[in-house]
Amino acid sequence: MQKQVLLMAVALWFTGAAAAQGYPTKPVRMVITYPPGGNTDLVGRAMAQKMTEGLGQQVVVDNRGGAGGVMGTMITAHAAPDGYTVMLGTSAGMVVNPLLSSKLPYDALKDLDPVSNVIIVPQLLVTNPQLPAKTIKELIALAKAKPGTLNAGSSGIGTPNHLGTELLKALAGVNIVHVPYKGGGPALTDLIGGQIQMAFSSIPAVLPHIKAGRLNVLGVGSAKRSPALPNVPTIAEAGVPGYEYTTWYGIFVPARTPQAIITRLNSEIVRGLAAPDLNQRFVANGGDPAPSTPDELRRYMIEESARWAKTIKAAGIRID
Numbered sequence: 001m002q003k004q005v006l007l008m009a010v011a012l013w014f015t016g017a018a019a020a021q022g023y024p025t026k027p028v029r030m031v032i033t034y035p036p037g038g039n040t041d042l043v044g045r046a047m048a049q050k051m052t053e054g055l056g057q058q059v060v061v062d063n064r065g066g067a068g069g070v071m072g073t074m075i076t077a078h079a080a081p082d083g084y085t086v087m088l089g090t091s092a093g094m095v096v097n098p099l100l101s102s103k104l105p106y107d108a109l110k111d112l113d114p115v116s117n118v119i120i121v122p123q124l125l126v127t128n129p130q131l132p133a134k135t136i137k138e139l140i141a142l143a144k145a146k147p148g149t150l151n152a153g154s155s156g157i158g159t160p161n162h163l164g165t166e167l168l169k170a171l172a173g174v175n176i177v178h179v180p181y182k183g184g185g186p187a188l189t190d191l192i193g194g195q196i197q198m199a200f201s202s203i204p205a206v207l208p209h210i211k212a213g214r215l216n217v218l219g220v221g222s223a224k225r226s227p228a229l230p231n232v233p234t235i236a237e238a239g240v241p242g243y244e245y246t247t248w249y250g251i252f253v254p255a256r257t258p259q260a261i262i263t264r265l266n267s268e269i270v271r272g273l274a275a276p277d278l279n280q281r282f283v284a285n286g287g288d289p290a291p292s293t294p295d296e297l298r299r300y301m302i303e304e305s306a307r308w309a310k311t312i313k314a315a316g317i318r319i320d
Contacts, residue, residue, distance in 0.1 A: 033072030050272030069093030203286025
């Protein structure tokens with residue numbers, strides 16, 4: 001029996017090595033799990049261009065939005081594990097969605113193999129300028145003095161910015177009302193209009209409004225300050241110790257993709273992110289280029305899952 005298992009392992013290794021020889025010999029499809037035009041799409045297209053240069057074959061973007069990233073992730077998980085389908089996955093699709101629903105048509109850790117993290121995007125806590133609180137400590141004091149009167153918008157129940165709000169509420173011990181919207185755009189519109197008082201959002205989405213004075217920024221959710229806004233304190237240093245909320249994007253392939261192909265893809269991603277033009281482009285838009293090994297990304301996903309599971313349980317969030 002042991003001999004048969006050994007022979008099978010050797011056969012699979014040779015099959016994988018043969019598949020990787022000369023890879024790629026045709027265009028590679030990059031599934032992006034959100035529609036065109038958003039931040040995920042911009043990051044994916046930038047990476048696809050760099051990977052095209054390195055691989056010597058066109059990396060063709062295939063936007064498969066729907067169900068908060070579920071549709072594109074399912075398509076990738078069920079694709080042939082031959083290196084010709086890769087996916088730009090997000091923290092929402094790979095970590096948050098599996099925590100919120102037991103009915104997903106894929107298992108993020110079993111059906112997909114990590115290749116590399118790409119970028120970490122700090123999230124900003126922004127407020128309407130009419131709100132008297134101008135710092136995190138003032139916001140917490142106001143929320144405690146008037147519990148249940150402040151409204152925080154999000155792009156929907158169970159979305160990362162909803163979880164960021166719930167984490168703030170839990171760590172600061174405040175009662176802030178969550179107001180879900182059908183997307184980040186409508187939430188920002190109402191925030192600027194004064195219908196809600198605060199929201200979490202990515203730097204690219206709100207930076208023009210901050211510069212124009214339509215929004216105030218109180219803090220950044222990352223563990224360190226963002227190079228795009230170096231004068232903005234982290235939420236942790238501004239009054240909520242232990243607070244950390246970022247989103248991230250990583251490259252994944254269907255499970256059982258040959259290791260030699262994963263190694264090749266990883267090297268091209270790392271090389272692309274080190275290119276000054278791409279690195280500076282991401283940093284200017286508030287992102288932190290964060291290439292990793294496949295094992296590092298898998299460990300990061302497990303750590304993120306454990307951390308957000310506590311917040312989701314405490315807030316009683318489910319989308320089943």
